[in-house]
Amino acid sequence: MGTIEELNKFIKKATSPFHTVDSVCEELKAKGFTELNMAGKWEIQKKGRYYVKVYDSTLMAFTVGENGIAGGDLRVCSAHTDFPCFKLKPDAVINENGYRKINTELYGGAILNTWLDRPLSVAGRVIIKGKGDLEVENRLVDFKRPVMIIPNLAIHLNREVNKGVELNRQKEMLPIADIISKEADKFCLEERLAGLINVKNEDILDYELYIYQCEEGEKIGFDKTMFSSPRLDNLTSVKAAVDGITGAEERESGINMVILYDNEEIGSRTKQGAQSDIILLLFEKIMLSLGKTREDMIDYLINGKMISADVAHGVHPNYPEKSDITNKPMLNGGTVIKIAASQSYANDGVASAFIKLLAKKSKTQCQTFVNRSDMSGGSTLGAITSTILPMRTIDIGVPILAMHSARELMGVNDQKCIKKLLTCFFS
Ligand SMILES: [Zn+2]
Numbered sequence: 001m002g003t004i005e006e007l008n009k010f011i012k013k014a015t016s017p018f019h020t021v022d023s024v025c026e027e028l029k030a031k032g033f034t035e036l037n038m039a040g041k042w043e044i045q046k047k048g049r050y051y052v053k054v055y056d057s058t059l060m061a062f063t064v065g066e067n068g069i070a071g072g073d074l075r076v077c078s079a080h081t082d083f084p085c086f087k088l089k090p091d092a093v094i095n096e097n098g099y100r101k102i103n104t105e106l107y108g109g110a111i112l113n114t115w116l117d118r119p120l121s122v123a124g125r126v127i128i129k130g131k132g133d134l135e136v137e138n139r140l141v142d143f144k145r146p147v148m149i150i151p152n153l154a155i156h157l158n159r160e161v162n163k164g165v166e167l168n169r170q171k172e173m174l175p176i177a178d179i180i181s182k183e184a185d186k187f188c189l190e191e192r193l194a195g196l197i198n199v200k201n202e203d204i205l206d207y208e209l210y211i212y213q214c215e216e217g218e219k220i221g222f223d224k225t226m227f228s229s230p231r232l233d234n235l236t237s238v239k240a241a242v243d244g245i246t247g248a249e250e251r252e253s254g255i256n257m258v259i260l261y262d263n264e265e266i267g268s269r270t271k272q273g274a275q276s277d278i279i280l281l282l283f284e285k286i287m288l289s290l291g292k293t294r295e296d297m298i299d300y301l302i303n304g305k306m307i308s309a310d311v312a313h314g315v316h317p318n319y320p321e322k323s324d325i326t327n328k329p330m331l332n333g334g335t336v337i338k339i340a341a342s343q344s345y346a347n348d349g350v351a352s353a354f355i356k357l358l359a360k361k362s363k364t365q366c367q368t369f370v371n372r373s374d375m376s377g378g379s380t381l382g383a384i385t386s387t388i389l390p391m392r393t394i395d396i397g398v399p400i401l402a403m404h405s406a407r408e409l410m411g412v413n414d415q416k417c418i419k420k421l422l423t424c425f426f427s
Helices: 003-013 018-030 189-197 232-247 279-287 294-302 348-360 382-390 414-426
Strands: 034-036 049-054 057-062 076-081 084-095 101-108 120-129 134-140 176-179 204-213 216-218 226-227 255-261 303-307 335-339 364-368 392-397 399-401 408-411
Touching: 003 226, 003 232, 003 414, 018 049, 018 057, 018 134, 018 232, 018 335, 034 255, 034 364, 049 216, 049 279, 057 232, 057 279, 076 226, 076 232, 076 382, 084 189, 101 204, 120 189, 120 382, 204 303, 204 364, 232 255, 232 303, 232 392, 232 408, 232 414, 255 279, 255 382, 279 294, 279 382, 279 408, 303 348, 303 414, 335 414, 348 364, 348 392, 348 414, 382 392, 392 414, 408 414
Parallel strands: 034 049, 076 255, 076 303, 303 392, 335 364
Antiparallel strands: 049 057, 057 255, 084 101, 084 204, 101 176, 120 134, 120 204, 216 226, 226 408, 335 392, 399 408
16 A cells, blocks of 8 residues: 555545544554553663553553663654544534534634535544443544535525625535424434444533534546545654554654644643643653652653754645745655744754754755745644753644645645654664
């Protein structure tokens, strides 16, 4: 299977942050990684491979060299598991004008009109009654087929549509789930959820459900040079980071680590987001378990290197004026190093030079992104994680077009580039 086909297969399974973490765990388990619980005593072994789920939607995976950490540095790659979409509200079902609609709120900065007229499905987790009185259990759910759609208004009813339409998230963006018959409608969302996981309706206490675009990714072009798919932001990076840590030639000394954070699209200020101290605390647990002191930990962290991987903007041929005048990342042009004087992207000359050397060593291409000086552009994990885990950090990623659309576009060769680059980083 080619790298793009593998990415496509992964994207199909990664339909919510919980599913992304779950699929990665399966992959890690198959590659000999052992699960640790966040709380409890850790007994980290030299030459060991481990992963920890952090509140089920964030994940930390790491390997320790056979000589422990002496003489080998800390190498971290971070990425994010979430994507812009819609989240179901509690009591979400609305019966109105002969249709069943679903009440949602926007999660992250989606391009709203790209979600219109597309088959949509629902995935996430359901919280059910556990064994004890106040205990609960989580179950993943995914309808895996189109269950709703947000139809456009006909042009005949809005002749101005092609001049641009402002879409109200509470009114125009509510998906339709069914046409309901005149008889009393007995539809119950909890019942449908219970049916997916074989429990009783009344056992369902709560849910965290996301709407996702369920059309598959596809290669595009007469020469198939492009790949169009939902969730390229940021499953391209998640996949490359996991491929990197599992496929790398093991280092004799040092720690390799992958951190996949949830909640990047909404600002990272959550217990499982990049602004949380949780990873620092878990890192301390690794060091203590290896018999190191807090001072050892601080020194090891300071000398570490972090690559923060997230998608970058390629030059759009219909809007070339939106790109910088000398730094123009091309699709299929290789991994993008992101630079910003404002440090909205984490970077310094040394980190940037390191990526260039890494690209050379891995025989892959790299290129540079800088915002136009009169535009602010975006930001990502690197700037945040490097304040919590203060080591040399650099933001890189696959160049794409249509970032935050329900379907984004990349070049077919760039996934291979970032995968090889990260594998080399961890080797
Ligand atoms: Zn992103």
